[in-house]
Amino acid sequence: MSSLSNLPQIEFVSTDVGEIEANIITVYEGISGRKLAPGDPVRLFLQAIAAIIAQQRVLINYAAKQNLLMYAEGAYLDHIGALVRTERLPAKAAQTTLRFTISPPQPQAVIIPAGIRATPDGQVFFATVQATTVPAGATQIDVVAECTTPGTIGNGWQVGQINKLVDPLPWVQKVENITVSSGGVDEEDDDSYRERIRQAPESFSVAGPEEGYKYWAKSAHQSIIDVSVTSPAPGQIEIRPLLENGQIPGQEILDAVAGVCNDKRIRPLTDQVVVLAPEVVSYNIDLTYYIAQANAAIAASIQEAVNKAVEDYVAWQRAKLGRDINPSELIARVMAAGAKRVNVISPVFTSIAPHQIAIAGTVSVQYGGLEDD
Incomplete structure (x- = not known):
């Protein structure tokens, strides 16, 4: 199946104001039988009309393009998805595991109802997914909890941070998360x-x-x-x-x-x-770069750009499965950042299988100094 990026760009109607204006004036002069001077009030009026028509054509173009997959966005894209029974994935809430501690141990079972909330900061809340029973004599029970707000807002709370019980329960001395909260995602873009x-x-x-x-x-x-x-x-x-x-x-x-x-x-x-x-293939980055003497005045900014280029390369390398480890790409990015010369010790070119992903290990980027042109 071909990629959308291979399709040609299209315009349903021209939005060129000059072209629209020329057409209007030509039609008017043909009907009226007189030429319009540059300062003629009629010409100025027709120019204003041309601007309005151009704006309307922009809207016409936009509306027409919303019927095409390449250009559709928002609710228009949802309608196209409905034609092939493909709905936009909704936001999902982050989850974690909460540990409830009972004190003192009870001679009878203690129920932890569904919906009991805990919070790390009073802004984000996690609620137990289902009711759980603490057996008689037991002091702890682990329960899966879900963030009450779908999306990424519930991700990344470290172990022990979700430790404030919002809904008090008899015999529950404390609560805390024993796993890092994760799995929350926003609505599909x-x-x-x-x-x-x-x-x-x-x-x-x-x-x-x-x-x-x-x-x-x-x-x-x-x-x-x-x-x-x-x-x-x-x-x-x-x-x-x-x-x-x-x-x-x-x-x-x-x-x-x-x-x-x-x-x-x-x-x-x-x-x-x-x-x-995916199977991880690890690689290291070890390079030294040099800056031209003529660029000595901006050497500091070039160094920052080089470091950013290396970071971007690392992200690019792991953004797709089966992407070969390509030092030529790394050199090109560092050179584009302003380096005069780049000496790459590692990585070397490595072919990556479709089920593998290349992830950087140690990254060493050394500035070798200034060199004459």
């Missing part, structure tokens, strides 16, 4: 949604095509940006998702992808689908 809509026709096949598995895997979680689908043996399918910013998915997301792709309405009967994390 237009670019990710557009790509899934593009791939949607692949899901109509009952033969288990590669693009079809990619489509269904991405539909499991909106943080999935890339998917590798390989078949190491007949009937065996390995699916490896990659998350935003090149993050390796945890078991929760792997299970979510497996749940979707193993659905009997999706998976061909003879396929054995396994969902795994």
